[in-house]
Amino acid sequence: MPGPTDPLLAWYASRARRLPWREDPPSDPDLRAYRTLVSEVMLQQTRADTVIEYYTRFLEHFPTVEDLARAPIEEVLKQWAGLGYYGRARHLHAAARAVWARGVFPRTAAELVHLPGLGPYSAGAVASIAFGEAVPAVDGNVRRVVARLTGQDPAPSSGIRQVEAWVRSRIPPDRAGAFNQALMDLGATVCVPRRPRCADCPLARECLARARGIEASVPSSRTRTPRPLEQRVAVIWAKQGAVLVVERPGPGLLAGTWGPPDGPIAAGESPEEEAVRLLAEGFGVRSRAVERLGCVTHAFTHRRWAVDVVRVDARGAPEARGWTRFRFLAPDQARDEVALSRLGRKVLETLEPRRDAPGPSARRRPRPHGGREPGRLT
DNA sequence: AATCCGGGGAG
DNA sequence: CTCCCAGGATT
Secondary structure, three states, rough: OOOOOOHHHHHHHOOOOHHHHOOOOOOOHHHHHHHHHHHHHHHOOHHHHHHHHHHHHHHHHHHHHHHHHHHOOEEEEEEEEEOOOOOHHHHHHHHHHHHHHHHOOOOOOHHHHHOOOOOHHHHHHHHHHHHOOOOOOOOOOHHHHHHHHHOOOOOOHHHHHHHHHHHHHHHHOOOOOHHHHHHHHHHHHHOOOOOHHHHHOOOOOHHHHHHHHOOOOOOOOOOOOOOEEEEHHHEEEEEEEEEEEEOOOOOOOOOOOOEEEEOOOOOOOOHHHHHHHHHHHHHOOOOOOOOOEEEEEEEEOOEEEEEEEEEEEOOOOOOOOOOOOOOOOOHHHHHOOOOHHHHHHHHHHOOOOOOOOOOOHHOOOOOOOOOOOOOOOO
16 A cells, blocks of 8 residues: 655655765765765755765765775865865764774664764764665754644754654655655755745645645744854965965864954954954064955854955064964965865955956945955065 | 854845 | 855753
8 A cells, every 4th residue: 555655755756856976876885875974964054056066076085984084184174165064074084084993884873873973864864875774864854844744843852853753654664765865855846945836746735734824834934043243354465476374273163274364353443453463463473454455244153254354565474373374375276275264265355356257346345444446466 | 952163045 | 135044063
């Protein structure tokens, strides 16, 4: 007798997203698990479209769990640079080392969840996709899909458990991986947060939220706390075409990534004054502000930064004080040789605007206190 | 239970 | 622009 979720698997068979980590799963279970692990950690808090290029490049650099385990963390962060949540890269690296030391991949979700960086979702995803274990993998998509199917708004904490129980009771024992991925794909492409496309949904007939006309308002959205805007300054110190970039110390924001040095602007201070002070206190270097190159904004989870970029002139050799390491690199080199954060990239782009960027109006916004045209290296 | 971690897409 | 999305670790 057909189960109520058969239409879902039928839909998935024809409408599954084509994603690199789904192509040609290797017959070696450990290699299969490794690829799944990399993709699932990258997919935490990150959309599939964004992950694709990172995943492909990452596997070219680290084709096996051994390659990743033996690599220095700096190489791993370089491949991760721009993807965000850099703690994930450290955890993934540590997980690879744990698996490598162990000699074989943990085969069950109950064991996988003890690897660094793997929680209930990721452990369930790897176990079901790579090993076929019949366990739930409840991410934000699945949570939303099940909430609508059942017409129940999941509570913030206990809600996940109920969704997991629902999935567990319906998961086909021999199709666990496809079932979990089908739920996720449905949430990503059809059962989307706002204005779900119920006309395209294979489960619309059994959807209770749909029956009650509340599909657009379930699950309820959490109230978000506004993110404070912090004023900061970044310093461009160029010597013969090479720009000072520093490694941001951890733990904390952007730990382990690189970029031109930056710091807060104290109330009442100007970006130029703070830039000079930053070089003096952070690197023991006397400098003078030459020009303001622009202002870049960057949003984190709990705060936003407005970073004024100031080019300075200085002589002599810096000494790293508050920062762990520094180098002088041309912007192109910085992109290739260190883990340049997205913020660091934006700051460097005030110096060398992209040639293929749209017109001047769509680019850098000099904003409120007046900016200037981008400068050139001397 | 609350807070800390980036970045990007849709509207 | 503004809103909105999406797991795990830590305390």
